Amino acid sequence: MSLPATASPTYPPGQHPDLPPPPGSAGVVGWLRANLFSSVFNTALTFVSVWLIYEFVTAAIDWFVLEAVWEAGSRVDCRKQGDGACWAVIATRVDQFVYGFYPADQRWRPVLTFVLLFPALAPVLFDRTPYRSQLLWFSLAYPALGAWLIHGGLGLPVVDTDAYGGFLLTMILGVTGIVASLPLGILLALGRQSQLLVVRVLCVTFIEVVRGVPLITLLFIASTMLNYFLPPGTNFDLLIRVLIMVTLFAAAYLAEAVRGGLQAISRGQYEAADSLGLSYWKKTWLITLPQALKIAIPGMVNVFIGLYKDSTLVVIIGLLDPLGVARAVLADAKWNGLSNETYLFIALFFFMSCFAMSRYSLWLEGRLSVGDR
Amino acid sequence: MSYRLPGVVQPTDRPGPPPGPAFSLGSLWYDEAVRGVAIQILVLLGVFATVAWMIANVVANFAILDKTFGFEFLWLPANYDINQTLIEYTNRDTHLRAAAVGLINTGLVAFLGIIVATVLGFLVGIFRLSENWLVSRLAYCYVEFTRNTPVLLLILLWHGIFINTLPHPRQAMTIGGATFLTNRGFYVPKPVFESGFEWVTLALAAAIVGAILVHRHVRRVREATGRQLPGGWISAALIVGLPGLTYAAVGASLSFDVPELQGFNFEGGLYLTPELVALTWALAFYTSGFIAENVRAGILAVDKGQIEASQALGLPRRRVLRLVILPQSLRVIVPPLTSQYLDLTKNSSLAIAIGYVDLVGTLGGITLNQTGREIECMMLVMLVYLAISLGISMFMNWYNRRVRLVER
Structure with missing residues (x-):
């Protein structure tokens, strides 16, 4: 397109109407050109990717949906009906995958606890939640309420911890671990920055030792040898022992995330607080900690995601988390060999929850950094 | 407020220090140094008490169970087999x-x-x-x-x-007819080194040392004159050429043992467990x-x-x-x-x-x-992992110091 040289000499300066962009540089075509076909190499990459996606997606749809079997009595039965995934194995055991061996007539309790988790979380996660200050009291009471609902007592029939399993157990481990490790992790981080030599050395030792060993060794300690360190005859619940270990483990990692935040705020903040004559705890609570936590949030969410994922390790010491249920299902002669179906089903659950957490962290990071400017 | 000359101190402006309260134990709490020491002593006492309590519990528990503490079991025969051993091991070993x-x-x-x-x-x-x-x-x-x-x-x-x-060995998936993927594990060609191959290894080591020297020289020249010598090509030629020439000179000293299907399983080659x-x-x-x-x-x-x-x-x-x-x-x-x-x-x-x-x-x-x-076993396992982590983090600190941005 060339400029009509003779038709428009009469526009006053600055009044010329906008010309359309050159063809092929805007809109869908322009986008395609810039992002997929900008050079020969790029075009080749595009074709290779399209081919890969096509192959993968068609195969996946076939296996997951089109040739999948939804109802069958056993693996052999499944294979007679189709070559795809045998979802029947999940369908027949879905209750165990969700609740473990939680008694069927009491399952409203974990369901209610799970539903109540949302109003408890909302005011913590989103600062524009309506009635936030009132709801925060509910959040504070939630751990005790949830523990009562799931475990029972005070009018509700008690359900033993052996019966907890499946995704219910994952949620119990994840939520308890996060709630309990947060204060401990903050204290450890403060201790690591302390002026007092003894406190500092103790905190550093604890953090480095816990971070230096695999979680599985701590879980072994919880399951096999914790009783040696307690007075003879003491014996308490395996789930509680595991929860303690998971909490200590997460707290050490959390402490490092918080320390990053504490080191990132400017020295002037500490000095200003000192010159105002604030005591250590007032300085920490009012000045340094709020700023440090804000900076540390992305790192902390990463620790929480890690804790949540690591909760699967309890299968190795015999708790019945989703992987434990999977192990039991696959050991069943009727269903053995269907590991792909069971593990992919569990992977989907973990992917959804972890992806949600990491998206939340990104969103929050964006919001907080806006506030900084 | 009446106007006063700056810098002129009126006698009433400066009251002497108020008469301090008589010394008391309570006043020590407000002395930061004393308080710090006190807190540290308390924390230390608490930690020692806890550790002593735990050790006492272990001793009591061991007495009840008739167990002892010690590492002499490490020198007893293990009596179990391990399916993948890179060093020589039989179940008679310790x-x-x-x-x-x-x-x-x-x-x-x-x-x-x-x-x-x-x-x-x-x-x-x-x-x-x-x-x-x-x-x-x-x-x-x-x-x-x-x-x-x-x-x-x-x-x-x-x-x-x-x-x-993955398929059974008889219908194994194959890559180039030499590597086989089966549900019992992977079979890959195994390199067999014959006499003379050590010279090739030596040549490779020499070539790597040479390449490092070339790299240093190129860098020195670049920093002194700004001229960029073709160091990359020289290094590549060294690393490929020197061992290659040695290999040709010594005569074929390397062959591959390719796995072959015999009956229901593969023989030969290098077996990798699933x-x-x-x-x-x-x-x-x-x-x-x-x-x-x-x-x-x-x-x-x-x-x-x-x-x-x-x-x-x-x-x-x-x-x-x-x-x-x-x-x-x-x-x-x-x-x-x-x-x-x-x-x-x-x-x-x-x-x-x-x-x-x-x-x-x-x-x-x-x-x-x-x-x-x-207790002994878990202690050793944790110590090994701890040693690995501390070793790696020491390396990381060293590296950080080396590459740290030097700002003016």
Whole structure:
């Protein structure tokens, strides 16, 4: 397109109407050109990717949906009906995958606890939640309420911890671990920055030792040898022992995330607080900690995601988390060999929850950094 | 308020210090130094009391169970077999040697996993930054899937795929007729070194030393005169040529033992158990997602001005990458990279879930169950892992100091 040289000499300066962009540089075509076909190499990459996606997606749809079997009595039965995934194995055991061996007539309790988790979380996660200050009291009471609902007592029939399993157990481990490790992790981080030599050395030792060993060794300690360190005859619940270990483990990692935040705020903040004559705890609570936590949030969410994922390790010491249920299902002669179906089903659950957490962290990071400017 | 001359001090302005209260124990609480010491002594006492209490409990429990504490069991015969041993081992050997076999197996998985994870991670990280929208989206999906799935689940999933989905040896999948993938494990050609091959190895070592010297010289010349010598080509020629020539001179000293199907299984070649392959691959798959994000962050962290400045100086594209982008992004990439390596090594302890016999499987598993020495075994296992982590973090601190940005 060339400029009509003779038709428009009469526009006053600055009044010329906008010309359309050159063809092929805007809109869908322009986008395609810039992002997929900008050079020969790029075009080749595009074709290779399209081919890969096509192959993968068609195969996946076939296996997951089109040739999948939804109802069958056993693996052999499944294979007679189709070559795809045998979802029947999940369908027949879905209750165990969700609740473990939680008694069927009491399952409203974990369901209610799970539903109540949302109003408890909302005011913590989103600062524009309506009635936030009132709801925060509910959040504070939630751990005790949830523990009562799931475990029972005070009018509700008690359900033993052996019966907890499946995704219910994952949620119990994840939520308890996060709630309990947060204060401990903050204290450890403060201790690591302390002026007092003894406190500092103790905190550093604890953090480095816990971070230096695999979680599985701590879980072994919880399951096999914790009783040696307690007075003879003491014996308490395996789930509680595991929860303690998971909490200590997460707290050490959390402490490092918080320390990053504490080191990132400017020295002037500490000095200003000192010159105002604030005591250590007032300085920490009012000045340094709020700023440090804000900076540390992305790192902390990463620790929480890690804790949540690591909760699967309890299968190795015999708790019945989703992987434990999977192990039991696959050991069943009727269903053995269907590991792909069971593990992919569990992977989907973990992917959804972890992806949600990491998206939340990104969103929050964006919001907080806006506030900084 | 009446006006006063600045600097003129009226006698009434400066009251003397108020008469201090008489010394009392309570006033010590407000003395920061005294309080600090007091808190530390209290904390120390508390820790000592707890530890003493725990030790007393252990002693009491051991007395009840009639157990003793000690490491002499390490020199007793282990009496169990290990299915993958890189050093000589029979079930007559000691528990200590079994633990060493386990540690070497841990090392093997960690080493292989780290190599695969690094290559994959760098590739995906670079794809993630590709100008091509589709490629970067694909890399994004890969990263999100690997990072948001528990590593234990991935290990079990891949192990399941390898033993349930791959064909029997008789219908083995093959790569080039020499490598076979079956549900009993992988069979790959095994290099056989004959006499004379040590010269080739020596030549390779000499070539590497030579390449380092060339690199230093090239750098010295560049820094002194600005001339860029073709150091890369010379090094490449050295590393390929010297061992190649030696190989040709000594005569064929290397051959491959290719696995062959005999009856129901393969004979010859190098046999990799499905556990080793599944564990290595799952750990690498999981870690590569994290490495890709580190690589991406590192490359993005290089200031745009640096790249523009080097282009303005007329540096060619490859040299911009090698001399400007790479050194600066490595400074950002390496610290998290080492901690990923550390995580991979620690995660290799999950081997126990699929029956790969590593340190946790030997010392922390079978030995522990056979001897009943829970405390001793777990202490040793934790000490080994702790030593590895502290070693790696010391290296990381050293590296950080070396590459730290020197600012004026």
